Structure formats: structure tokens, C-alpha cells
Amino acid sequence: ATIADASIQRGQGGETHQVAGGKTPVLTTRQGVPVSDDQNSLKLGLRGPTLMEDSHFREKIFHFDHERIPERVVHARGFGAHGFFEAYESLADITRADIFQRAGEKTPVFVRFSTVAGNKGSADLARDVRGFAVKFYTKEGNWDLVGNNIPVFFIQDAIKFPDLIHAAKQEPDRGFPQAQTAHDNFWDFISLMPESIHMALWIMSDRTIPRSFRFMEGFGVHSFRLINADGKSTYVKFHWKPKLGLQSVAWNEAVKLNGADPDFHRRDLWDAIQTGNYPEWELGLQLFDDAFADEFDFDILDATKIIPEELVPIRRVGRLVLDRTVDNFFNETEQVAFQTGNIVPGIDFTNDPLLQGRNFSYLDTQLKRLGSPNFNDLPINAPKCPFHTFQQDGHMTLNNPKGRANYEPNSWGAEGGPRETPKGFQTFPEEITGEKRRARAELFADHYSQARQFYISQTDIEQTHIKDAFVFELSKVERPDIRTRVLSHLVNVDEGLAAMVADGLGMDVPDAAEPAREIIADLEPS
């Protein structure tokens, strides 16, 4: 009946409104042609073959056939929401970043939370790191703070990222596990990469089974730079502190929740925002200078290390509020493209070799995932401030330069398009000298001290959970030599922990692990 009622009405402004009975819009083809029958394909006779000329059928099936895009190579399962960041105070003495100039200033943001290893359809309560990616639509361009809920990372150099992720995701022959870390490949890799032991302690803690996204901390992980108007640089580590505090579920709850409601986390965020319980985090900064960096026991470019809060307290400088769910999951949550390379004047990178590699990887993968170099024109990715480039063409072009000039310098005067400005982004002119070689600084070598500090900083029950998690995870590892190698690292972290885990596995406590290179030299499975 609705189809029969379809009529074309002309709106007051002269534009065409296609309305099917009352206020229901008419179903049209992508060309805007009203559809009279969406139930039957066009056939020759009642029992005849479908006709090639049925362009409505062809267009509909063609579009459906192409609905899927590649899921993210990591962090495939995620959930996003809109909100704002509000600065508490001006930080003009530390950074010229526009969003930190004026107390009370609000900047729109889009945030996507995610798990790392699981595929798009995996369960929310997997024991895994959570992504905490924030896109700030500032008045001087988009700034993406692409962080996690753990302050350190598994590896020091981005060149190992493909190996880490291959080892963490499903094994290539069997295609499982889809979501969890408990398998031989993962622990094999960890046991051969002592730099990952600090993070391994964090992922065996309750942090990796958060009660919801609303109860998670977030971290920028790397040391970044803040640059003020005079060009002065201050190192910074970024922190997100949840207003609701930090809470996790217990492992047996996680296992049950994964079965009962694999969408538990995304449902929680959706419900909270829909009912006006807007989740909130405070942005915290750890600020330090070159003198501190030079004297600190670890290299501040090493992403497997934290800067202890008792040495550099966290200064809370603003709040993040999520107050709007997406209109469309695919448009926004799936097509958002976070990119560590997206920084704005007043913020700069350091030479952290993990960060430097990320700056290539995100842009590169997004071309593959989203299919066109114009993905920044999608509303979720486009800046909310004016932008003008001479970039042109490519698949799905929306924003080609206007007018005749599409290059610069040009002599077309006022019609010549955008011009550069000395007030634009300036890279911090850090002085660097040295030999060109594949190597790491000496200060990157201590893999156990902070792992030990993390473990002993935990309460008794938290320590028990870490021990239980190691026992559970390693009991799923088939090869005894891999379990032994992990235990040998735990001896270096805390002998008591190593003994309890060994006991739980029914194994002897091995000797302490040797330095990394010696372990890697002996790769024969036993």
C-alpha cells in the first residue's frame, strides 16, 4: 500500500520532496528514481529468468556485494562516541596548542575504544589491552591522541610490531584463538622478547578486563613534546583519569560475560550516554625537561617504561566528556581514521622509535582500509576548522581546489589559492648527530626493574590475580619450553611470583633468564 501511495511532492522552496504516504520518504534508487516494487525482480513471464535490464535489482545487489571493507589490522573491534574537551586553564606558558590557550574553551572530540587482538566480531571482555583513541577537532587542525589503557607497550621499536601482532592474533594454520592471548605463539614471542615483560605483567593484571570503558584510564604512552610560542620544548606524557575511578571485573565474571553478552562494553557505553550518564575523564600531563630526561634511569624514548608519578606528578588540565552516541556506526566508528601523525602547532613528536614507526603505519593502513587518499574528507575525519590544500583528484574526490591555480608558488595574486604562513606548524629544531645504524641506546636495556616495581605496587588481591592469570594463560601453552622461558623471566621480576606460577603449573622454578640475545640463540623446541 505504501508503494501504491507513493507520490512526488514539491516543497515550498521549490526542491523536490519524494514522499510515500504521509511523511514517509519514498524508496528510490541511488539515482533518485522512485521504486514501485522492491519485492520482485523484473522477470520475463511469471516463471522466467531475471532480466539484465533490471537496473534497480543490479544496483541494489551490486551495492550490497561491496558493503564490507577490511577490518582494522589491529583494534578491529571498537566502539566510539562524540563529546568535548574542556580546558581548565591556559597552558600558554608550556604550549601554543590552540586548545590549551583559554580556560573553559570546549573542543569537539570523537573517541573510539577498542580491543587490540580480537577480530571485529570478538567478545568485549577478552583479556586484552584496550585502545583509547581521541580525535580533537581543534581550531588549528585535528590532533589525534591514539593511546591505550596501559601506559607501556610490548616493544621498543616499531619494526617488531608485525611480529608482535602476528604472534598475538589467531595462529595462521588453525585460525584461533580469535580474541585471547592464551596460546603458544603469543607466549613464545613474549618469552623471546624480554622488553615485553613489563607489559606482560600489566596485561596479566586486572587492567585488561575493565568493568567498562567508563572505568578505564588512558595513556598516550610515548613521550611527546609541548612547544610554546617562544619555541621552548617541554616533554609530556598524556594520561586520562576516569571520573568514576578505575574498576575491573574478576576473570570468572569476564568469562561469563563473554558468553552472556559479548557486547557488554559497547552496550554499557551506549546506555550510559543515552541515559544522560555522560562518562568523563580528566586529561593529566606529566611535564619534564631535558635535565630530568638526562638523569632518569631509563630512556624517555623507550615506550616500555613509565615515568613514575612520584617523580613527576600528574597535572590535571582539562576534562573529556562523552555526551553523544553516533548516528551511524559505520559512518563514524568504522570510518574514523586516527593517525599519530596528526598533531597541531604546539605539540611535537619525540624520537621514540615506536612512535616514529606508527607515524607511517596509520596513514598507510588507512589507505588500504578506506580505499582512497580522500578518506580525510569523510565528515568524521575532516577538520572542523577551515582547510585549504592543493591536493586534488583520486577516488571519491569531494574537495578539489577551486579556481585555476592548483600549485604554488603561483602569481595569481588573491585568486591564487592558499598560502603558507610563518605561524604554521613548526617542527622542534632538535639537534641530532650520530652514526646511521640499526641499534638501540644502552638505556633501553633494563627490562625487569619497572616490571618488578609494577608487581610490588599491587595490593595482595591484585597480585593474586596476576599470579592466577599467568597460571591460567600458561596452562594453555602446549610447549613446556615456552612456559619455562616465561617463568625464567618471572624469576627476574619477582622470585615469589615465579615460584607461585611454577607451582600452579606443576613445574620447577627455572634459572633466571639470560639476556635476550642468548635466549634467541637457542630456538630449538624441546
Ligand code: HEM
Ligand atoms: C590502531 C594504539 C602501536 C599500528 C590502533 C588503535 C589504537 C592504537 C588505540 C585503534 C584506533 C581506532 O580506534 O581506530 C596504539 C598504541 C601503540 C600502538 C598506544 C603503542 C604505544 C602501534 C605500532 C604500530 C601500530 C607500533 C605499527 C608500527 C596500528 C595500525 C592500526 C592501529 C595499523 C589500525 C589503524 C586503522 O586501521 O585505522 N593503535 N598502537 N600501532 N595501530 Fe596502533
